[in-house]
Amino acid sequence: MSAVQEARWDEAYNFAYLDEQTKRMIRRSILKAIAVPGYQVPFGGREMPLAYGWGTGGIQVTASVIGPDDTLKVIDQGADDTTNAVSIRRFFSRVAGVETTEATEEADIIQTRHRIPEAPLREGQVLVYQVPQPEPLRSLEPRETETRKMHGYAEYGLMHVRLYEDIARYGHIATTYSYPVMVNGRYLMSPSPIPKFDNPKMQGNPAIQLFGAGREKRIYAIPPYTSVKSLDFDDHPFEPQTWDESCALCGADNSYLDEVVLDDHGGKMFVCSDTHFCEDRRAKGHRGELGADPAALAFARTADEGEAQ
Amino acid sequence: MSAVMAMNPVAERRPLLKVNKLTKHYGDHIGCEDVSFTVYPGEVIGIVGESGSGKSTLLNVLSAQMPPTSGAVEYDLSAKGLRDIFTLSEPERRKLMRTDWGVVHQNPRDGLRMNVSAGGNVGERLMAIGARHYGELRREGLDWMAKVELDTSRIDDKPKTFSGGMQQRLQIARNLVTRPRLVFMDEPTGGLDVSVQARLLDLLRGLVRELGIAAIIVTHDLAVVRLLADRLMVMRRGHVVEAGLTDQVLDDPHHPYTQLLVSSVLQV
Numbered sequence: 204m205s206a207v208q209e210a211r212w213d214e215a216y217n218f219a220y221l222d223e224q225t226k227r228m229i230r231r232s233i234l235k236a237i238a239v240p241g242y243q244v245p246f247g248g249r250e251m252p253l254a255y256g257w258g259t260g261g262i263q264v265t266a267s268v269i270g271p272d273d274t275l276k277v278i279d280q281g282a283d284d285t286t287n288a289v290s291i292r293r294f295f296s297r298v299a300g301v302e303t304t305e306a307t308e309e310a311d312i313i314q315t316r317h318r319i320p321e322a323p324l325r326e327g328q329v330l331v332y333q334v335p336q337p338e339p340l341r342s343l344e345p346r347e348t349e350t351r352k353m354h355g356y357a358e359y360g361l362m363h364v365r366l367y368e369d370i371a372r373y374g375h376i377a378t379t380y381s382y383p384v385m386v387n388g389r390y391l392m393s394p395s396p397i398p399k400f401d402n403p404k405m406q407g408n409p410a411i412q413l414f415g416a417g418r419e420k421r422i423y424a425i426p427p428y429t430s431v432k433s434l435d436f437d438d439h440p441f442e443p444q445t446w447d448e449s450c451a452l453c454g455a456d457n458s459y460l461d462e463v464v465l466d467d468h469g470g471k472m473f474v475c476s477d478t479h480f481c482e483d484r485r486a487k488g489h490r491g492e493l494g495a496d497p498a499a500l501a502f503a504r505t506a507d508e509g510e511a512q
Numbered sequence: 513m514s515a516v517m518a519m520n521p522v523a524e525r526r527p528l529l530k531v532n533k534l535t536k537h538y539g540d541h542i543g544c545e546d547v548s549f550t551v552y553p554g555e556v557i558g559i560v561g562e563s564g565s566g567k568s569t570l571l572n573v574l575s576a577q578m579p580p581t582s583g584a585v586e587y588d589l590s591a592k593g594l595r596d597i598f599t600l601s602e603p604e605r606r607k608l609m610r611t612d613w614g615v616v617h618q619n620p621r622d623g624l625r626m627n628v629s630a631g632g633n634v635g636e637r638l639m640a641i642g643a644r645h646y647g648e649l650r651r652e653g654l655d656w657m658a659k660v661e662l663d664t665s666r667i668d669d670k671p672k673t674f675s676g677g678m679q680q681r682l683q684i685a686r687n688l689v690t691r692p693r694l695v696f697m698d699e700p701t702g703g704l705d706v707s708v709q710a711r712l713l714d715l716l717r718g719l720v721r722e723l724g725i726a727a728i729i730v731t732h733d734l735a736v737v738r739l740l741a742d743r744l745m746v747m748r749r750g751h752v753v754e755a756g757l758t759d760q761v762l763d764d765p766h767h768p769y770t771q772l773l774v775s776s777v778l779q780v
Contacts, residue, residue: 343625356603360640364625364632367639370646371629371668436646 211271211300219266220298225249229267229422233413236424241390242354243337248420252294257287258316259417261333262294265314268329268413269295274302276310281318281459281476288316305479317380319401321458321480324410326427332395334416337423339383339393359391362434370439379444385432386425394431400443400459405431448473451493453484465499472499526588528553528694528726529574534583536566536573542750543569547583549745549755553693554724558741558758560731560773566750567730568698574728575615575696576605587694610640614687618699620679623686624671630657630682631667637690656685660715677708681715688719695720697729701736713739734777738762746770 212218219226225247232246251259269275275295279288283305291314292303304310307322314331324330340350343361353359362383369377382399386392394402395414405412405425412425425431435441449456451472458480460473472493475481485494493499529551536543544566551557559567572578574585576597586594587608597605609615617623624633631653635643643649650667657664660681671679680700687695700716701709717740720727729740737744737758744761746754746769754767765771 343628352602352606356606358603358606358640360636360638360642363639363644364628364636367632367635367646367649368629371631371650435644437644438647 213297216298218271218299219269219295220251221249221263221266225263226267229263232422233264233267233424236413236422237411237426239390240425240429241386241392241423243421243423246420246422248417251417253291255418256335258291258314258333260415260419260422261314261316261331261417262291262415263417264331264413264415264422265291265295265312266299268331269299269301269312271300273311274304274309276304276307276313276479277315278313278318278320278477278479279316281320281461282478284478306483307479317396317398318459318476319397319404321455321475321477322483324408326409328410330408330410330412332397332412332414334393334395334414334421335418336381337393337414337416337419337421339381339391354390357389359385362391363436366434366436366439370436376435376439376441382441383434385434387429388432391434392423392425392431398444398459399433399441402431402433402441403443407431446473449491450475450481450484451491451496451499453481453489454491454494455481455484455489525552527551527594528555528588529728530584530586530594531574532584532586534570534573534585535581536569536578537581542566544573544747544750547752549752551694551726551728553726555743556720556727556729556741558729558731558737558744559747560734560737560744561747562773563732565747567732567747569750570747571696571698571728571730575613576609577615610637611690612693614690614692614695616680616683616687616695616697616700618702620671620676620683623683624679626672627670629668629670630662630674633671633682633686634689637686641690652689656689657682659688659719660685661711677704677712680704680712684716684719688723688725691723691725693726695725695727697727697731699731699733700729701731701733709736716740734762734774746773 229246232244236244249263251262253259253262275292277288277291279285282288295301296303307320312329312331316333338350340353340361343365344350366376380398381393381396382402384392384394384402394405407428409427411427414423433441446460448460450458450460452474455475458475458477461476462471463474464471527550531547531549534547535545547570559570561567573580579598584596587597589595631650634653634656635649638649638652653667654664657667662678662681671682674682701712704712713736731737741758744758745752748769754761754770761770762774765774
């Protein structure tokens with residue numbers, strides 16, 4: 204314990220950047236959000252040293268729940284090594300002195316933008332989503348007064364109008380991300396722009412899922428083991444995305460794949476969007492069809508170097 | 513006496529809507545004052561009067577879009593009997609408005625979702641009451657488009673690509689799809705040219721009679737009420753100055769204002 208006596212974070216800042224009153228205010232909102240799954244709790248969002256749209260909501264939620272002994276993982280579109288993920292990790296190691304990791308299994312808090320990790324989460328973990336638009340009905344009903352009433356009285360027929368429009372135009376439900384869900388059989392919720400591939404992972408998840416929208420100043424949550432149903436029609440049931448390909452690097456056929464352009468001659472490959480999941484599999488000896496290809500490996504290596512910083 | 517009652521179906525029917533001394537003031541201004549009347553199932557009531565006479569105010573209060581200053585609007589909720597709609601809880605009232613009632617606005621843009629396809633517009637109320645089968649929604653959409661004489665091949669087009677008359681017919685379909693018992697119409701033929709008006713009136717008359725819907729129609733066009741309404745109320749400066757059977761009021765107007773109104777119509 205004595206090691207903790209010495210502050211490990213930059214003492215020019217309060218622990219985890221936000222002042223204690225703000226953190227308490229946000230924690231109260233989080234508790235309310237957990238008590239009413241899927242309900243959007245307003246909170247007094249602060250200015251963060253980060254532009255709106257880069258995760259100001261998520262970073263405030265993380266700052267409020269993180270403790271000095273926690274281990275933090277940050278992903279952006281599944282990747283641990285993109286600018287947003289790297290700078291948020293560095294931010295917290297500076298202002299909170301916390302350990303950071305890329306391993307999903309080792310993390311206590313995972314802040315995410317637009318993905319849920321492939322590795323199953325466990326009890327005690329907290330998944331913090333960055334949310335640009337918390338209101339699933341906004342594109343259909345611009346009035347906040349009206350959408351609040353619709354949530355209050357559970358009038359959600361309008362959401363199905365959007366799905367109807369999809370089927371009428373494309374022959375199937377063409378919404379692939381931000382796919383609306385019903386939480387605990389009561390509140391309609393936007394899952395943030397995660398691909399609908401990840402929607403089934405929210406259902407009955409043992410981890411706590413917190414959603415922070417910085418610009419809109421809303422927090423909502425899914426407590427562990429809560430029912431989360433994706434909306435659909437009886438004759439057009441919900442279906443997650445599928446791929447004909449498997450990951451070119453690790454050969455996984457059950458993960459969310461990104462298409463990567465390799466050259467100017469139409470060369471491309473599909474790779475896991477969850478970089479940690481992919482590396483883990485490669486370390487265990489799994490190889491995809493381009494697992495030995497120099498260009499593909501070069502891609503994987505730059506990714507590795509990115510993580511090393 | 514009982515034989516007479518039996519011969520008159522209206523007399524033994526329960527009233528659908530009962531309006532009692534309804535008053536709406538805007539500060540010192542009178543919107544409408546001391547209006548009382550009763551609507552029976554399947555009956556069409558016309559409200560006429562010059563602009564500013566309080567017709568639209570009355571309609572907005574009746575359809576629960578505005579609270580009255582005093583007075584009561586009682587509606588027959590099938591299970592609970594006559595209930596003052598302003599004592600219902602807000603969710604109950606909103607449910608009533610999207611199932612048992614319909615509101616046809618003068619400007620279809622107020623009543624339609626302009627960026628949602630025609631089929632989606634027709635299906636919205638059904639989805640709001642829990643329809644979750646795309647095929648059935650689709651069938652219902654096509655069925656209603658045919659009923660209001662819209663080209664069914666345009667089911668996936670957005671209302672903004674429709675003409676004014678088509679938009680108005682779509683708005684009617686969207687409202688009637690849940691088979692409401694009462695429809696409020698504010699100048700349903702306003703802004704349409706006469707030939708389109710005539711077709712719309714024909715269609716409305718057919719639908720209202722076929723489905724047995726009660727309707728309250730606000731208009732300044734006497735031809736509209738002559739065609740559609742069973743009974744008529746003439747409003748002036750917020751008060752009902754004359755009421756009675758449509759033909760009786762129009763053919764034998766008693767109040768000077770009604771006489772003026774009837775004589776102002778140009779006979780072609």
